[in-house]
Amino acid sequence: MVPTRDVFSAIADPTRRQILDLLCQREMAVGELVESLGLAQPNVSKHLRTLGEAELVQVRIDGPRRHYRLRADRLRELEEWLAPYRRVWAERLDALERHLDQLDDPDHEEN
Amino acid sequence: MVPTRDVFSAIADPTRRQILDLLCQREMAVGELVESLGLAQPNVSKHLRTLGEAELVQVRIDGPRRHYRLRADRLRELEEWLAPYRRVWAERLDALERHLDQLDDPDHEEN
Protein backbone atom coordinates (compact mmCIF):
# COMPACT_ATOMS: atom_id res chain seq x y z
CA MET A 1 0.00 0.00 0.00
CA VAL A 2 2.05 2.87 -1.27
CA PRO A 3 0.92 6.32 -0.14
CA THR A 4 -0.68 8.41 -2.84
CA ARG A 5 0.50 11.64 -1.26
CA ASP A 6 3.72 12.79 0.31
CA VAL A 7 4.06 13.70 3.95
CA PHE A 8 5.38 17.17 3.22
CA SER A 9 2.32 18.44 1.41
CA ALA A 10 0.09 16.71 3.94
CA ILE A 11 1.51 18.64 6.88
CA ALA A 12 1.73 21.88 4.96
CA ASP A 13 -1.79 22.79 6.02
CA PRO A 14 -2.17 24.31 9.52
CA THR A 15 -5.51 22.65 10.13
CA ARG A 16 -4.04 19.27 9.35
CA ARG A 17 -1.20 19.88 11.77
CA GLN A 18 -3.79 20.73 14.38
CA ILE A 19 -5.50 17.43 13.72
CA LEU A 20 -2.24 15.55 14.06
CA ASP A 21 -1.55 17.33 17.32
CA LEU A 22 -4.87 16.17 18.67
CA LEU A 23 -4.39 12.62 17.48
CA CYS A 24 -0.98 12.62 19.10
CA GLN A 25 -2.70 12.25 22.44
CA ARG A 26 -5.30 9.66 21.60
CA GLU A 27 -7.47 8.14 18.94
CA MET A 28 -10.48 10.33 18.14
CA ALA A 29 -13.76 10.07 16.28
CA VAL A 30 -14.65 12.61 13.62
CA GLY A 31 -17.27 14.21 15.83
CA GLU A 32 -14.75 14.78 18.57
CA LEU A 33 -12.36 16.39 16.15
CA VAL A 34 -15.13 18.59 14.78
CA GLU A 35 -15.90 19.82 18.26
CA SER A 36 -12.28 20.31 19.26
CA LEU A 37 -11.41 22.19 16.11
CA GLY A 38 -14.60 24.17 15.79
CA LEU A 39 -14.76 23.43 12.09
CA ALA A 40 -17.48 22.11 9.83
CA GLN A 41 -17.72 18.34 9.67
CA PRO A 42 -17.26 17.99 5.90
CA ASN A 43 -14.18 20.09 6.19
CA VAL A 44 -12.69 17.87 8.85
CA SER A 45 -13.58 14.75 6.90
CA LYS A 46 -11.77 16.07 3.87
CA HIS A 47 -8.64 16.83 5.82
CA LEU A 48 -8.78 13.35 7.32
CA ARG A 49 -9.00 11.93 3.86
CA THR A 50 -5.91 13.86 2.83
CA LEU A 51 -4.06 12.65 5.91
CA GLY A 52 -5.17 9.16 5.03
CA GLU A 53 -3.76 9.45 1.53
CA ALA A 54 -0.42 10.25 3.10
CA GLU A 55 -1.00 7.34 5.49
CA LEU A 56 -0.45 9.62 8.40
CA VAL A 57 -3.69 8.40 9.83
CA GLN A 58 -5.50 5.12 10.21
CA VAL A 59 -9.19 4.39 10.62
CA ARG A 60 -10.89 2.07 13.04
CA ILE A 61 -14.53 1.56 12.28
CA ASP A 62 -16.76 1.26 15.29
CA GLY A 63 -20.42 1.11 14.40
CA PRO A 64 -21.47 4.27 12.66
CA ARG A 65 -18.45 6.20 13.80
CA ARG A 66 -14.87 6.17 12.66
CA HIS A 67 -11.98 6.57 15.00
CA TYR A 68 -8.89 8.10 13.51
CA ARG A 69 -5.52 7.25 14.85
CA LEU A 70 -2.08 8.65 14.25
CA ARG A 71 0.43 6.61 12.30
CA ALA A 72 3.56 8.15 13.71
CA ASP A 73 5.81 5.85 11.72
CA ARG A 74 5.08 7.88 8.62
CA LEU A 75 6.62 10.89 10.28
CA ARG A 76 9.89 9.04 10.33
CA GLU A 77 10.21 9.97 6.71
CA LEU A 78 10.38 13.55 7.85
CA GLU A 79 12.88 12.60 10.50
CA GLU A 80 15.08 10.93 7.91
CA TRP A 81 14.83 13.86 5.56
CA LEU A 82 15.94 16.08 8.38
CA ALA A 83 19.01 14.00 9.16
CA PRO A 84 21.49 15.57 6.71
CA TYR A 85 20.66 19.01 8.05
CA ARG A 86 21.31 18.03 11.63
CA ARG A 87 25.01 17.87 10.92
CA VAL A 88 24.91 21.38 9.55
CA TRP A 89 23.56 22.71 12.82
CA ALA A 90 26.79 21.98 14.63
CA GLU A 91 28.85 23.86 12.07
CA ARG A 92 26.47 26.77 12.06
CA LEU A 93 26.51 26.95 15.83
CA ASP A 94 30.20 27.66 15.66
CA ALA A 95 29.47 30.48 13.30
CA LEU A 96 26.82 31.80 15.67
CA GLU A 97 29.26 31.84 18.54
CA ARG A 98 31.73 33.83 16.53
CA HIS A 99 28.87 36.12 15.62
CA LEU A 100 27.93 36.63 19.26
CA ASP A 101 31.52 37.43 20.06
CA GLN A 102 31.33 40.20 17.52
CA LEU A 103 28.30 41.58 19.33
CA ASP A 104 30.59 42.52 22.19
CA ASP A 105 32.26 44.91 19.79
CA PRO A 106 30.35 48.20 20.30
CA ASP A 107 31.18 49.35 16.78
CA HIS A 108 29.54 46.29 15.26
CA GLU A 109 26.45 46.97 13.21
CA GLU A 110 23.24 44.96 13.37
CA ASN A 111 19.74 45.12 11.92
CA MET B 1 13.05 39.90 11.47
CA VAL B 2 10.10 37.58 11.76
CA PRO B 3 9.64 35.15 8.85
CA THR B 4 6.73 35.98 6.60
CA ARG B 5 6.20 32.34 5.71
CA ASP B 6 6.16 29.13 7.66
CA VAL B 7 8.69 26.37 7.17
CA PHE B 8 6.05 23.74 6.46
CA SER B 9 4.65 25.35 3.35
CA ALA B 10 8.16 26.25 2.22
CA ILE B 11 9.33 22.65 2.16
CA ALA B 12 6.07 21.36 0.73
CA ASP B 13 7.36 21.90 -2.78
CA PRO B 14 9.64 19.17 -4.20
CA THR B 15 11.75 21.62 -6.16
CA ARG B 16 12.42 23.61 -3.02
CA ARG B 17 13.46 20.50 -1.17
CA GLN B 18 15.85 19.77 -4.02
CA ILE B 19 17.33 23.22 -3.62
CA LEU B 20 17.76 22.72 0.10
CA ASP B 21 19.44 19.40 -0.53
CA LEU B 22 21.93 21.08 -2.81
CA LEU B 23 22.56 23.91 -0.38
CA CYS B 24 23.11 21.37 2.33
CA GLN B 25 26.52 20.66 0.83
CA ARG B 26 27.70 24.16 0.10
CA GLU B 27 26.73 27.70 -0.70
CA MET B 28 25.69 28.12 -4.32
CA ALA B 29 25.06 30.91 -6.79
CA VAL B 30 21.77 31.06 -8.70
CA GLY B 31 23.46 30.05 -11.92
CA GLU B 32 24.87 26.93 -10.34
CA LEU B 33 21.47 25.98 -9.01
CA VAL B 34 19.90 26.57 -12.40
CA GLU B 35 22.40 24.24 -14.01
CA SER B 36 22.14 21.59 -11.32
CA LEU B 37 18.36 21.59 -11.35
CA GLY B 38 17.89 21.99 -15.07
CA LEU B 39 15.18 24.57 -14.51
CA ALA B 40 14.57 28.04 -15.88
CA GLN B 41 16.37 30.79 -14.04
CA PRO B 42 13.28 32.85 -13.14
CA ASN B 43 11.74 29.74 -11.73
CA VAL B 44 14.71 29.07 -9.49
CA SER B 45 14.84 32.70 -8.39
CA LYS B 46 11.23 32.58 -7.34
CA HIS B 47 11.75 29.45 -5.30
CA LEU B 48 14.75 31.07 -3.66
CA ARG B 49 12.60 34.03 -2.80
CA THR B 50 10.06 31.75 -1.17
CA LEU B 51 12.79 30.00 0.79
CA GLY B 52 14.05 33.40 1.81
CA GLU B 53 10.64 34.41 3.11
CA ALA B 54 10.75 31.37 5.35
CA GLU B 55 14.31 32.35 6.24
CA LEU B 56 15.51 28.94 5.25
CA VAL B 57 18.08 30.60 3.07
CA GLN B 58 20.45 33.52 3.28
CA VAL B 59 22.03 35.61 0.55
CA ARG B 60 25.60 36.73 0.18
CA ILE B 61 26.06 39.26 -2.57
CA ASP B 62 29.26 38.95 -4.51
CA GLY B 63 29.43 41.34 -7.43
CA PRO B 64 26.67 40.59 -9.89
CA ARG B 65 26.00 37.17 -8.46
CA ARG B 66 24.19 36.07 -5.35
CA HIS B 67 25.29 33.11 -3.33
CA TYR B 68 22.55 31.36 -1.42
CA ARG B 69 23.28 29.57 1.76
CA LEU B 70 21.27 27.25 3.93
CA ARG B 71 20.05 28.46 7.31
CA ALA B 72 19.70 25.12 9.00
CA ASP B 73 18.63 26.67 12.27
CA ARG B 74 15.21 27.32 10.81
CA LEU B 75 14.76 23.62 10.36
CA ARG B 76 14.91 23.27 14.10
CA GLU B 77 11.34 24.44 14.13
CA LEU B 78 10.50 21.28 12.26
CA GLU B 79 12.57 19.28 14.67
CA GLU B 80 10.71 20.74 17.61
CA TRP B 81 7.36 20.12 16.00
CA LEU B 82 8.37 16.54 15.50
CA ALA B 83 9.31 16.04 19.14
CA PRO B 84 5.90 15.06 20.55
CA TYR B 85 5.54 12.39 17.89
CA ARG B 86 8.85 10.82 18.69
CA ARG B 87 7.47 9.49 21.93
CA VAL B 88 4.60 7.88 20.06
CA TRP B 89 7.00 5.85 17.94
CA ALA B 90 8.11 3.79 20.92
CA GLU B 91 4.55 2.92 21.88
CA ARG B 92 3.63 2.09 18.33
CA LEU B 93 6.64 -0.15 17.96
CA ASP B 94 5.33 -2.28 20.78
CA ALA B 95 2.06 -2.58 18.94
CA LEU B 96 3.90 -3.54 15.78
CA GLU B 97 5.73 -6.31 17.57
CA ARG B 98 2.49 -7.71 18.92
CA HIS B 99 1.14 -7.44 15.41
CA LEU B 100 4.05 -9.38 13.96
CA ASP B 101 3.57 -12.03 16.58
CA GLN B 102 0.04 -12.48 15.40
CA LEU B 103 1.33 -13.00 11.89
CA ASP B 104 2.83 -16.28 13.07
CA ASP B 105 -0.68 -17.45 13.77
CA PRO B 106 -1.76 -19.18 10.52
CA ASP B 107 -5.45 -18.55 11.28
CA HIS B 108 -4.88 -14.82 11.58
CA GLU B 109 -6.59 -12.71 8.94
CA GLU B 110 -5.02 -9.80 7.15
CA ASN B 111 -5.94 -7.33 4.38
Added chain:
DNA sequence: TTGGAATATTCCTGTCAAGGCATGTTTGCT
Protein backbone atom coordinates in the same frame (compact mmCIF):
# COMPACT_ATOMS: atom_id res chain seq x y z
C1' DT C 1 -38.02 -1.26 7.30
C1' DT C 2 -38.10 3.26 8.62
C1' DG C 3 -35.66 6.93 10.89
C1' DG C 4 -31.93 9.27 12.68
C1' DA C 5 -27.09 9.75 13.90
C1' DA C 6 -22.34 9.82 12.17
C1' DT C 7 -19.63 10.46 8.40
C1' DA C 8 -18.30 10.77 3.43
C1' DT C 9 -18.79 12.78 -1.08
C1' DT C 10 -20.01 16.15 -4.53
C1' DC C 11 -20.47 20.67 -6.45
C1' DC C 12 -19.28 25.33 -6.43
C1' DT C 13 -16.39 29.32 -5.72
C1' DG C 14 -12.46 31.99 -4.46
C1' DT C 15 -7.62 31.96 -3.66
C1' DC C 16 -3.04 30.88 -4.23
C1' DA C 17 0.98 28.90 -6.21
C1' DA C 18 3.95 26.97 -10.13
C1' DG C 19 5.85 27.52 -14.80
C1' DG C 20 6.69 29.95 -18.94
C1' DC C 21 7.77 34.24 -21.04
C1' DA C 22 9.13 38.96 -21.29
C1' DT C 23 11.26 42.66 -19.11
C1' DG C 24 13.58 45.37 -15.45
C1' DT C 25 17.79 45.98 -12.52
C1' DT C 26 22.35 45.83 -10.88
C1' DT C 27 27.17 45.07 -11.56
C1' DG C 28 31.56 44.80 -13.83
C1' DC C 29 34.15 45.51 -17.94
C1' DT C 30 35.89 48.14 -21.72
Added chain:
DNA sequence: AGCAAACATGCCTTGACAGGAATATTCCAA
Protein backbone atom coordinates in the same frame (compact mmCIF):
# COMPACT_ATOMS: atom_id res chain seq x y z
C1' DA D 1 28.79 55.85 -21.42
C1' DG D 2 27.55 51.51 -23.29
C1' DC D 3 27.22 46.65 -23.23
C1' DA D 4 26.75 42.10 -21.41
C1' DA D 5 26.34 38.90 -17.65
C1' DA D 6 23.73 37.50 -13.53
C1' DC D 7 19.53 37.90 -11.28
C1' DA D 8 15.01 39.67 -9.95
C1' DT D 9 10.36 40.96 -10.96
C1' DG D 10 5.92 41.25 -13.41
C1' DC D 11 2.28 39.28 -16.04
C1' DC D 12 -0.34 35.49 -17.64
C1' DT D 13 -2.38 30.96 -17.68
C1' DT D 14 -3.40 26.77 -15.54
C1' DG D 15 -4.04 23.51 -11.93
C1' DA D 16 -4.55 22.42 -7.08
C1' DC D 17 -6.65 23.19 -2.82
C1' DA D 18 -9.55 25.13 1.13
C1' DG D 19 -14.09 26.28 2.74
C1' DG D 20 -19.12 26.28 2.51
C1' DA D 21 -23.55 24.22 1.47
C1' DA D 22 -26.15 20.46 -0.04
C1' DT D 23 -26.58 15.66 -0.67
C1' DA D 24 -25.39 10.77 -0.42
C1' DT D 25 -23.97 6.79 2.39
C1' DT D 26 -23.58 3.65 6.23
C1' DC D 27 -24.93 1.96 10.48
C1' DC D 28 -27.80 1.08 14.45
C1' DA D 29 -32.12 0.92 16.95
C1' DA D 30 -36.94 0.42 17.38
